[in-house]
Amino acid sequence: MGGPHGRHAGVVTGRAGMGGVRVIVTRPERESRQWVEQLQRAGFAAEALPLIEIGPAASPADVQALQQAWQSLATYAACLFVSGNAVHYFFKQNRSAAQVIPAQAAIKTIATMATEAPPVLPAGLRFMAPGPGTAAALRAAGVPATQIDGPAADAQQFDSQALWQAAGGRDWRGSRVLIVRGQSLAGPHGEATDSAAAPGRDWIARQWTSAGATVDFLRVYLRRAPQPGPAQRQLALSAGRDGSVWLLSSSEAVHNLASFGAIDLRRARALATHPRIAEAARAAGWGLVVESRPQLEDITQALDEMIGSAAGGTAGSIELGHP
Template sequence: MSPVVVTRPARDAAQWVGDLQALGIDALALPLIDIHAVSTAPLQQALVQARLHAQAGRYQAIMVVSGNAATHFFTPALVAALAAQPGGGTRIWAPGPGTAGQLQALGLPPGCIDSPAADARQFDSESLWQSVGPRVGTGTRVLVVRGTSTPALEGGNGRDWLAARIAAAGGQADFVAAYERAAPAWSSADLQQLRALLASDPLWLLSSSEALSHLVAALPRHDWSACRALATHPRIAQSATGHGFGRVLQCRPTLADVAASIKSEHERR
């Protein structure tokens, strides 16, 4: 049975590999995005200021784009301040169950977290908006906590669709970068191992178009037409097809859906 390659950042990948192996699936980690704290003074200062504003109750909602965003933004002091707010305080928006779970692990009460319905077709900004959109109106201020890629921006990159919806409803979205994303630093030995892995006909579990771009950039002359991918969002599936992957499957980014899709693919072969 060919392996499943989990391409999430290292911390997430380790969790996913463990969970998949517990279900009897041969999985290994190949993180395709390196995550680290913001590294420049302007980014650090903007992050400190955003935390102070959040602690002071300046925002009606804080949207964190991922578990990594949650981990790098929420300090114990900020969590305690938000948890102590009376009913109707700052809402914390999560695009999916993984992020919601990380927020709870950090100490935020489940009752203050908004996320898409459990049976949503996808876990993304569009599905989240269906849950939170009706409560956004004139004067609503939302802080969007996200990552940034090179060149680093204080406000980070991504989720502009959500900002447009907030603005259209009369609200305002502010942005802050809580962490930085980068491509892995491939050594010649790493690339040799990557080529050997490709020879085993793995199933690539893709949860980010950026991670996919890093993979393709590592082997710019590789023909991906014989490769298979399982994407956890339609946009990622479209990106994999655009890069030439010969077989691209799609499922929701939950462990149950991913495991079922993997097992179905293995049975097909």
Template sequence: MPTSGAADVAASLRVLVTRPAAQAREWVDGLRAAGLDAQALPLIDIRPVDDPTELHAAWQGLGSVGLVMFVSPNAAEQFFAQRPPGAAWPAALQAASPGPGTTRVLRALGVVEIVEPAADAAQFDSEALWMQLRTQAWAGRRVLVVRGTSGRDWLAERLREQGATVSLACAYGRSAPLLDDAGCTLLQAALDRPAQHLWFFSSSEAVDHLEALAPARNWAAGRALATHPRIAARARALGLGQVLESRPALAEVVACIQSIAS
């Protein structure tokens, strides 16, 4: 249990949720419900692809696919947003999800058959998902990976090694944010008073974009919480003085923030 002094420090921190806007809102609501001061400051912008032809073709070919892997909630949302008229998700088609956020989106979209990492997995990522997929027979099966314009190919490589035919479909683009006035104000406050703010990172790309927004900054007084060791390593490389790590589960993130002592 955190001491009262640590709890006071945590309560005085403003947590800046840097996820894309759609996911940031959910996290802000959850953190506020836990008594924390949370604000959304998305550091990654999500945009639909300019030409949906590839996605329409992917929808039409779902009947011959044995698995569709969605790399993120945005991948699921944008893929279904581009569903052509008359196309339907096959009821028995298995979807793969790297974690609870993507799974929640898929269930809301009506997908029933979902494989995801174990609830107690050390991380929610491709490696943890592969632990659930590796026992299936992949030789000769077709797999579709729905992703953004960039990303890791680690899981696709594992599936190909097991004999699967893997194709990739780009469902959305990711870019640096264009901050509005409120976002600029939040950013400046965090730069001016780093000890009173906590950066909440769920992507190394968000760290990259923060560095671009404030180049040549001394980050030694800054604090961050990262949801994966790779992200934490990137935050430390930026120079942030305190970098905490937590699984991307609300209760664990809240507990991690509350553990902060002055």
């Protein structure tokens, strides 16, 4: 984003006069901080209200599975990371820049990963990212850009279906694919559950299986509903009635809002980064739901139109569709 003298200079000035409409960022805490900073630099009054808590999958079985995945990494043709959090927790113990080595030497070298750094990535392994955020996380973790596959930059959506359009035409017969994922905790005792929170992940796994590949799953992080305090509850209540725009990037986050108690959303506005999320928001009762691609420039454009339309008195009838 440009600063006061950047390409958005005029827009920032206009945003400052839009009545101080807040943007409520609902991503997990680490990501919320980054998005709040970016939106504030763009001139929006952004505030974080995480609707998902993220933590490592740290049971002995999870730790062992992660070690085994690193040791056998060279036996996979592709490794799909479902989100930036999947990248973060997969590489967490090996934060140094990755090295690419010949595939023939990779198996022996990766076997020492638990005690040696930096991590070693097989040169022939393809790293799959469903969107630009996950691809950026992979590059930051040290994965060469030439080994990362994802949807086209101009894709209408960034999800598993768009990724399969880019990768599904290859010959996957006899190949192994690793899907690095998270898992939700639900129930009174925090049981792990494979709920309907990841339809895209399950869909692409079926595509690979149908194409002749063997698909393995690796759980590296856990998701759960937050336990809000009085300040978070008050923010949610006020954001439901004061014209704030909720930035929604997960259907699970929408469902987790129930942990905040009863909130009247009939006058609330939401900006959803995928049609499935928009559908969940409408079902949850948001009075106005707008769709946008998840990239920052698309979100800021959609916010400008939403807030500007509300300032002009047309918020009740706005219909936007950012592909």
